Structures are given as structure tokens and as C-alpha cells.
Amino acid sequence: MSSDNITVHHGEQINNSTGISNKKLLMWAFLGSDVMFFGTFIGTFMAYRNKSLNGPYPSDTLDIPITTVSTFVLLMSSLGIVLALHYLKQSKMGLAKFWLFAVIVMGLIFMGFQVYEFTHFAHIGMTPQVNLFGSTFFTLTSLHGAHVSLGILWLIFLLYNEFNGNLTSDNAFDLEIAGLYWHFVDIVWIVIFALLYLITAGDGVPEGGIPWDLPH
Amino acid sequence: MSLLKDLFHHNGNGWWKIPKTSETDSNPKNEHPFGDFIQRGKNFLIWITSGKGHAGPVYYWSIAFILGAITLVEVWWFGVEELRYILVPSMLLFSIIKFALVVAFFMHLRFEHKLYSYIFIVCMVIGVFIFSLFLLLSAFHGLGTS
Numbered sequence: 001m002s003s004d005n006i007t008v009h010h011g012e013q014i015n016n017s018t019g020i021s022n023k024k025l026l027m028w029a030f031l032g033s034d035v036m037f038f039g040t041f042i043g044t045f046m047a048y049r050n051k052s053l054n055g056p057y058p059s060d061t062l063d064i065p066i067t068t069v070s071t072f073v074l075l076m077s078s079l080g081i082v083l084a085l086h087y088l089k090q091s092k093m094g095l096a097k098f099w100l101f102a103v104i105v106m107g108l109i110f111m112g113f114q115v116y117e118f119t120h121f122a123h124i125g126m127t128p129q130v131n132l133f134g135s136t137f138f139t140l141t142s143l144h145g146a147h148v149s150l151g152i153l154w155l156i157f158l159l160y161n162e163f164n165g166n167l168t169s170d171n172a173f174d175l176e177i178a179g180l181y182w183h184f185v186d187i188v189w190i191v192i193f194a195l196l197y198l199i200t201a202g203d204g205v206p207e208g209g210i211p212w213d214l215p216h
Numbered sequence: 217m218s219l220l221k222d223l224f225h226h227n228g229n230g231w232w233k234i235p236k237t238s239e240t241d242s243n244p245k246n247e248h249p250f251g252d253f254i255q256r257g258k259n260f261l262i263w264i265t266s267g268k269g270h271a272g273p274v275y276y277w278s279i280a281f282i283l284g285a286i287t288l289v290e291v292w293w294f295g296v297e298e299l300r301y302i303l304v305p306s307m308l309l310f311s312i313i314k315f316a317l318v319v320a321f322f323m324h325l326r327f328e329h330k331l332y333s334y335i336f337i338v339c340m341v342i343g344v345f346i347f348s349l350f351l352l353l354s355a356f357h358g359l360g361t362s
Contacts, residue, residue, distance in 0.1 A: 020329050028332040032339025039343025043350035068291050072284060078322050079280035083273060183323045187315050193287075194311035198294045199304055 012173035031184045045136040050206045052131035058203040061126050070113035071193045077106035078186045081179045091169040100159045107152040114145050147185045154178050279321045
């Protein structure tokens, strides 16, 4: 379907003179701004790394095996959403619904891991106000969690529309835009997992710091 | 036994043939210990990076497999005490590779209009600049302790 200036493909309106979709351009601009947003928080975390004078420290708290599982789940949810989009464009609605549902479930599992982690941290005395590690860690991971939660709500809305017949091959572009957002949430976690978890997990008591005993 | 015989058939040219190639060709192409595995690997890389396999389930599963494998290597690397001294650069490298794979292939940026790439890359450069600035400030002036 096309007019003089606009070509429509799977709901994506592409301007013929520029070859650009305004909606997609807006989403990429938003994602670009979010890169800067997370860049500042990750930078702050790294700048304050090993500066907490009292515990708990990363070596007392971070659980790499559990976070590896949640990271893997989020990575696979990225696969799920591209498959959902692929099948939606091909009008294979059953498979499209299945993968979109799977992505929502994987997003919820990831959030479940985060809730478990936060609860466990609070139990051993690590809260946002206890030290610099706690402040920067909770700020960054909960902001990411807020992004994931928003993404889950967005995908639930799209799945609802898919079941109602309002999301079809003709407007698959709506899912593509949501997919871009979801992938972005995934790549932010890729960086967080490497920097916040794998690099800092071995950090213990810094010079001048006080050793931390886990509560019994 | 038949399968083993097929896999390790030797034609007298000094190379094991996997898979078995034409008996009539005395020096068949890609005949070496791994058969045409290397050639297939090259073709697969070309297929992925050229976008010829773009938008197919096998293509997406392949990318996901690579991402999962890199994550496992990251965790293994983290557990090896001897590799700790290069932990930071190696983790940065792994996350850059994973980041690039998702952005280029799952987010299709490699196959999209270049303007999208320019916008995203400019913002990333600014983000990394801010990130580096914090680290420099921290290293030279210190940002306090708590």
C-alpha cells in the first residue's frame, strides 16, 4: 500500500523521499537518550567502586550463578521477540502468540529473580542507604527493572491485541517497535551483568574499610 | 559400524574424509580432517553478516546460541583465578561483542537506514564519554567515600 509520499509495509510508514519511518526514528532517538541515561548511572557505579568504608561489600552479597541464570533468561527473551515478530509478519498467528507469551513469561522470571535478589540483600543488611555500593547498585538495577516492567506491560498489551485480532501481519510494525525497546533493555543488562556483577563480585574490604559479618 | 566406516573412510591421499566425498574425484575440494566444516563455517559467517539469512528462525537461533555461549565463557572466565588480572578488559570485550550482536542482528540496525545507526552511535559516544569522565574524575580527584 502506498501514496505519493508514504509507503506502508507491515504498518511501517516509510517516507519515500527520505526512506525513513518517523516512528522508528523516534524510537532510536529515545534509545540513544536512554544509552546516555544508563551511561551516567553505570559511570557513577564504577567511579564509586571500592569506595564503601563499611559493608556489606560486593563479595559478601553478589551471587553470580543466580544472576547468570537470569541473564540467560533475558538473552533468550530477545530471541523470543524476534521470532514472535518473524511469525507475525508471516501471519503464523499461533507461533507469534506463543513466542510473545514466552517473552512475557521470561520477563516475569527475570523480574522474579530481581525481587528475590533485592529481598535477600535486604535480609543480609544491604540497603540503598547503607553505603555507596548499595546506593549505586540499587539505583542502577532498579532503574533497569523499571524498564523491564514497562516492557512487560507493553508486551501484555500487544498480546491482548493479538488475541483480539487487532495485531496482525498488517501492523506488525507495532511489535517491531516494542521489540526494539525490549532488545535495548537486554543490551543494557549485558553491560550491567559484566560491570556490576562479574567485575565487582570479587571486591572486598577496601583500604580503611571495616570488615563485614553476615547476620546470623 | 557403518557410520564410523563412512566417517573415517580413507582414500589414500593422506586426508581423512569427513564427510565422505566422491570416489571418482582423486583430490576433491575441501578434503581435510574436518571435511568441508571450515568452508561451511565461512559460508555461515558470510550468510549472517551479509544479511542473506536475515529474518529466519535458524538465523536468530544462531545468534542466540552465540550470545549464550559468550555468557557461559564470561562466567567461566570469572571463575578462573589465573585470568583475574585481565578480568576488566576481557569482560568489557565480551559485553561489547554481545552488545554489537544484539544491536546489529536482533535490532536489525545493520540492515536499516544509516541515519538510525548514526543517531544511536552518536548517543553511545556521548554516553561512553560521560562514563569515562566519571572514571577520570574518580581516579584523579576522588569522589568521596561512605
